[in-house]
Amino acid sequence: MTSTSHTDDGAPRRLPTATHWGNYEVVTDGDGGIDKLEPAPDDPHPSPIGRGVADAHRARNRILQPMVRRGWLEHGPRYDGGGRGAEPFVPVSWDEAGSLIAAELDRVRETYGNEAIYGGSYGWGSAGRFHHAQSQVHRFLNVLGGYTSSVGSYSAAAMEAVMPHVIGGGPWNAVAQNPLWREIADHGELVVSFGGLAAKNAQANSGGVGRHQSVDRQRQCRDNGVAFVNVSPWRSDAHEALDADWVPLRPNTDVPLMLALAHVLITEGLHDADFMARCCTGFEVFERYVLGRGDGVAKDPAWAAALTGVDPATIVGLARRIARHRTVINVSFSVQRQDHGEQPYWAATVLAALSGSMGRPGGGFAAALGVSQTGVERERHAVASLPQGHNAVETFIPVARLADMLLHPGEPFDYDGRRLRYPDVRLVYWAGGNPFHHHQDLNRLVRAWQRPETVICHEPWWNPLARHCDIVLPAATMLERNDFAAGKTDLTLAPMYRAAEPPGQSRTDYDAFSEIARKLGVEKEFTEGRTADEWVEELYERTRVRLAGTGVDLPPFADFWAAGRDPERSRSRGREDGHVLTPPLPDRPNRFQLLREDPHAHPLATPSGRIEVFSRTVAGFGYADCPGHPVWLEPREWRGDARRRHPFDLISPQPANRLHSQYDHGAHSRSGKIHEREPVTINRQDAAARGISDGDVVRVFNDRGACLAGAVLSDDIHRGVLALPTGAWYDPADTRAAGSLDKHGNPNVLTRDLGTSRLAQGPTSGTTLVDIERYDGDPLPVTAFDPPA
Numbered sequence: 001m002t003s004t005s006h007t008d009d010g011a012p013r014r015l016p017t018a019t020h021w022g023n024y025e026v027v028t029d030g031d032g033g034i035d036k037l038e039p040a041p042d043d044p045h046p047s048p049i050g051r052g053v054a055d056a057h058r059a060r061n062r063i064l065q066p067m068v069r070r071g072w073l074e075h076g077p078r079y080d081g082g083g084r085g086a087e088p089f090v091p092v093s094w095d096e097a098g099s100l101i102a103a104e105l106d107r108v109r110e111t112y113g114n115e116a117i118y119g120g121s122y123g124w125g126s127a128g129r130f131h132h133a134q135s136q137v138h139r140f141l142n143v144l145g146g147y148t149s150s151v152g153s154y155s156a157a158a159m160e161a162v163m164p165h166v167i168g169g170g171p172w173n174a175v176a177q178n179p180l181w182r183e184i185a186d187h188g189e190l191v192v193s194f195g196g197l198a199a200k201n202a203q204a205n206s207g208g209v210g211r212h213q214s215v216d217r218q219r220q221c222r223d224n225g226v227a228f229v230n231v232s233p234w235r236s237d238a239h240e241a242l243d244a245d246w247v248p249l250r251p252n253t254d255v256p257l258m259l260a261l262a263h264v265l266i267t268e269g270l271h272d273a274d275f276m277a278r279c280c281t282g283f284e285v286f287e288r289y290v291l292g293r294g295d296g297v298a299k300d301p302a303w304a305a306a307l308t309g310v311d312p313a314t315i316v317g318l319a320r321r322i323a324r325h326r327t328v329i330n331v332s333f334s335v336q337r338q339d340h341g342e343q344p345y346w347a348a349t350v351l352a353a354l355s356g357s358m359g360r361p362g363g364g365f366a367a368a369l370g371v372s373q374t375g376v377e378r379e380r381h382a383v384a385s386l387p388q389g390h391n392a393v394e395t396f397i398p399v400a401r402l403a404d405m406l407l408h409p410g411e412p413f414d415y416d417g418r419r420l421r422y423p424d425v426r427l428v429y430w431a432g433g434n435p436f437h438h439h440q441d442l443n444r445l446v447r448a449w450q451r452p453e454t455v456i457c458h459e460p461w462w463n464p465l466a467r468h469c470d471i472v473l474p475a476a477t478m479l480e481r482n483d484f485a486a487g488k489t490d491l492t493l494a495p496m497y498r499a500a501e502p503p504g505q506s507r508t509d510y511d512a513f514s515e516i517a518r519k520l521g522v523e524k525e526f527t528e529g530r531t532a533d534e535w536v537e538e539l540y541e542r543t544r545v546r547l548a549g550t551g552v553d554l555p556p557f558a559d560f561w562a563a564g565r566d567p568e569r570s571r572s573r574g575r576e577d578g579h580v581l582t583p584p585l586p587d588r589p590n591r592f593q594l595l596r597e598d599p600h601a602h603p604l605a606t607p608s609g610r611i612e613v614f615s616r617t618v619a620g621f622g623y624a625d626c627p628g629h630p631v632w633l634e635p636r637e638w639r640g641d642a643r644r645r646h647p648f649d650l651i652s653p654q655p656a657n658r659l660h661s662q663y664d665h666g667a668h669s670r671s672g673k674i675h676e677r678e679p680v681t682i683n684r685q686d687a688a689a690r691g692i693s694d695g696d697v698v699r700v701f702n703d704r705g706a707c708l709a710g711a712v713l714s715d716d717i718h719r720g721v722l723a724l725p726t727g728a729w730y731d732p733a734d735t736r737a738a739g740s741l742d743k744h745g746n747p748n749v750l751t752r753d754l755g756t757s758r759l760a761q762g763p764t765s766g767t768t769l770v771d772i773e774r775y776d777g778d779p780l781p782v783t784a785f786d787p788p789a
Contacts, residue, residue: 016040016564016579017478018208018485018494020127021047021659023579026479026499033058034479034500040579045212047203049658052666053479057500059665061462061787063474064504066097072470077104077453079426084449085468086735088789094505094515101471102519104454105144108427115395116426118452119147122154122399123433124659127208128483128496130536133432133458133509135386140513141429143525146393148423154400154438156333157762158341159367161416162626165615166349167591168605174345174367177590179328181217181375185224187362189325192229192318194254194348195332196237197244197370200656205372208485210492210579213376215239227325229318231257233651234681234723235716237332247318248718251649252635252767253308254335257315258347259632260304263290264319265354267300271323272356279595280353282614286629299632307632307640309718327357330366334653338766339635340625341756347630350613358611359596373489381552381582383486383493384542386535395423398761402439403753406448414758417621430457431475431509436464436730437661440765441753442746443705443739458509461665462787464730473512476502482533484540484560493543493554493580495564508532537561552582618759626757635767637752639720646702646769648686648722652747655725664729665785674710676782678728678745681712682772683719692774699741699775700724702768705749707742708775722772731784743780 012030016023023040034054039046067089072078092100108116119141125133141147152160152171160171167174184191191197202214219241222228228244230237233251238244249257265271266287276283292298301312322329329352335344349365357363369375397405398415401422409424439445449455449468458475459466466472483496502508507515510532517526530538537557544554554560560580594602595610603609607617619628634640639649657672658664672679675697682692692698696711700722709724717723724747731744742749751768755761 013499015497015499016494017496017499018127019050019053019478020124020206020208021049021204022209022212023492023494024050026497028499032500043211045215047209047212048668049203049663052658052663052668052670056461056663056666057477057479059461059785061665061785062503063459063462063466063472064506065091065474066094066505067472068092068097068100069470072454077470079451079453082450084455084470085446089472094507097471097473098515098519101456101516104427104456105516105520108453109145112424112426114145114393115148115423117141117147118405118425118428119149120402120428120430120435121432122150122435122438124204124206124662125432126478126483127485127487128478128481129207129383129385129486129539130532131478131481131483131508131510132386135388136509136513137429137431138388138391139386140517140526142389142391143517143522144520146391147429148393148425149391149396150399150402151396152399152760152762154337154763156336156368157398157400158336158756158760159333159345161760161762162342162346162618163349163367165606165618166346166612169591174365175374176379177592178366178369178374178378179362179364179590180378181214181221184226184328184362185217185221187326187360188221188226188328190227190229190321190327191221191330192231192322192327193238193330193332193369194231194258194344195335196230196232196234197228197239197242197330197332198237198653199239201371201654202373204659205487205490208487208490208492208494209373210487210490210494210581214370214373215241217376218242218370233649233718233721234653247310247314249308249310250639250718251651251721252338252638255340255343255347255630255632256299256304256307257310258344258351259290259299259630260301260315261319261322262347262351262354263298263300264316265323266290268320270320271354272358275353275356275358275596276613279359279599280611280613281608282612282629285614286350289629289631322355326360326363327355328363328366328369329355330369333368333371334651334766336756337763339637339754339756339764340633341762341764341766342626342760343630343633349611350630353611353613359592361593364592373487377489377491377584378587379489379585380486380491381547381550381585384539384546386539397422398755400439400763401755401761402435403441403445403448406451413761414623415761416759417617426453428452428455430455430465430469432458434463434465434661436468437727437746437748439753440748440751440763441704442730442742442748444753447738458512460506463661464784467788474504474506475512476506476508480506481508482536484536486543491582491584493560493582495561495579497564510535547582554580554582621759623758626759636754637767637769639769644769646771648720648770648772650700650747650750650768650770651721651723652726652751652765652768653723655727658727661727661729664727674712677708677710677743678725679712680709680745680772681714681717681723683717683721684713684715686719687711687713690773692772697775697779698772700750700770700772702750702770704752705739705742707745707747707749708780709745722770729784731782733780741780744782744784
């Protein structure tokens with residue numbers, strides 16, 4: 001396999017590639033560099049995120065050789081040694097860096113055991129099947145005997161933990177049961193979405209997007225007469241073409257609204273009593289709670305109105321619409337990233353079961369419908385991935401409890417019915433992710449990050465993670481290596497060609513791990529004698545053989561690989577870019593449809609075989625913060641608390657101009673900044689009351705931290721709510737001062753680092769109170785994209 005970025009005469013080339021946010025053609029500049037990325041010609045709605053990739057590749061903050069933090073190099077590894085994020089770096093050779101890492105891995109394993117190594121890889125580093133950073137680092141550490149791992153995700157930890165108890169199956173079974181948009185268009189009448197259906201969240205898909213179809217599918221539903229209701233603090237959480245009814249509510253109050261809707265259905269006799277009796281268990285416990293027969297508090301529309309700010313008549317009207325129409329009750333990932341985030345998913349499932357639409361085509365419950373490409377296709381044929389081997393270490397943490405693990409080694413914690421202890425981690429090895437983007441309460445994380453004796457990472461650019469490491473290896477990017485992509489719920493197999501050589505001394509993660517494995521005497525076990533390009537071909541051929549057994553005929557790898565570089569061969573196969581479309585799997589009824597047809601013949605994988613409105617298992621855990629049925633539990637920080645110190649709810653949605661924090665230093669992401677800072681949206685009336693004008697630099701703050709941002713005034717956001725997207729690279733004004741002002745607008749200097757409950761221990765970024773004021777101080781320059789000393 002070969003791939004070059006330009007012809008022998010130096011003429012520019014066009015080479016296909018794939019990203020999480022779509023397929024593109026990479027246009028080289030004829031001198032071995034990247035000129036631009038142009039969307040694949042058959043993508044009807046390409047993501048503009050690709051515009052910033054070429055610019056980012058030319059950025060001066062590229063890491064070009066191995067670097068070691070000066071304090072670590074001079075004084076060696078130290079527990080709670082400090083200095084990360086503040087000290088300069090010293091360049092070293094690859095041989096020295098590899099020897100330092102190998103020696104440190106050996107020291108930690110021999111002194112403390114493999115449990116003392118945390119394999120920290122979380123994120124969307126590459127759409128490629130082979131150059132998938134998480135697979136690479138975990139395979140490498142498993143070859144060495146294992147590591148402390150993590151479970152769950154920052155995206156959906158509460159859902160992943162609670163829904164197996166409610167409907168059975170694996171952590172993502174709830175998403176797998178979603179109705180498809182075409183089913184809703186044909187059979188549905190109403191989509192009620194808690195947390196909205198923001199079009200920007202359909203830009204990206206794990207493993208890639210062949211063609212962006214989600215918004216068009218939603219429009220087709222609307223054209224067919226399906227009505228949409230956007231239950232969210234932000235009107236823009238639904239595409240304007242949907243003409244959605246907006247039900248603005250206060251953050252953290254989705255559950256009271258769901259309970260009040262259930263109250264109306266039950267008291268007016270509009271609920272599906274037959275489905276509740278045949279296909280659910282524990283309804284009588286939930287009914288008693290909703291009607292207030294135990295605590296004396298009926299969860300009726302008047303009760304919910306006081307919590308949500310939604311008029312009682314609106315609640316009654318919405319409940320009756322749900323009962324009259326074939327309805328999808330959709331819940332975004334965002335509403336479970338809050339205190340007691342398990343409750344919205346559980347309550348929404350019960351509401352869907354009550355509605356009469358559960359288990360009927362085009363209706364029922366949906367999890368994060370519209371996010372990525374969910375709802376476009378149910379699933380795809382399985383594609384081979386890099387084997388990660390066996391992890392001999394059984395210790396794990398819920399992924400969002402990273403700082404707790406580092407700060408409190410040996411302390412007990414609860415998780416999904418188990419009593420566990422945090423390991424004493426001495427070495428963190430990270431590749432493909434940025435914890436200083438996705439973790440909460442970054443000032444607390446910075447303190448926790450000083451605790452390990454050594455932190456190692458692979459990074460292409462000097463992002464906040466690289467700045468807070470001891471040993472940094474320069475990593476090649478997706479445009480500097482060969483691979484192929486296959487998106488989750490996407491039918492495309494897409495080639496990813498090396499369009500440019502890695503600059504300086506950059507290497508792929510695989511080559512870096514292979515070198516360290518050689519020094520540790522386990523190179524053969526890690527590589528199995530294959531080069532990176534041979535592994536790419538191997539994974540494709542494993543996929544081809546696997547699919548051949550299902551009647552799907554993929555071209556041999558040589559033909560697949562050559563077609564993307566040969567326009568004539570691509571066009572002969574009906575494609576312009578060398579991609580291969582695999583056929584969808586046959587349509588099948590989802591689990592809820594089968595359950596409705598015959599609950600005895602098609603039981604769910606729950607203890608009762610039915611939907612667990614009340615779960616004896618969860619009740620048996622004895623968690624006061626997650627009892628055995630859906631309930632309203634007051635958040636530990638919310639506007640309903642008379643003792644609150646800060647008046648605004650902060651929501652931190654996904655950004656429109658990038659995927660998480662990726663390519664924040666690129667031109668497209670930076671084009672959306674205000675005075676080089678992340679925009680924060682505020683209601684016009686709230687802004688006027690504080691003397692804030694459009695475009696002002698503002699200070700957003702609470703007791704955990706503060707950041708600067710650029711004000712955007714809007715009538716489409718609920719009063720008392722601020723929206724500050726995630727992903728601005730963390731940029732403290734003083735790297736040596738605890739709790740220093742972030743100059744760039746990272747909301748996670750403000751968010752809370754507490755678990756959703758003892759069940760899931762997920763992140764609770766959505767339960768955050770702040771204040772805001774116009775910033776009239778010195779215009780602090782943004783230095784997030786400058787290389788360190």
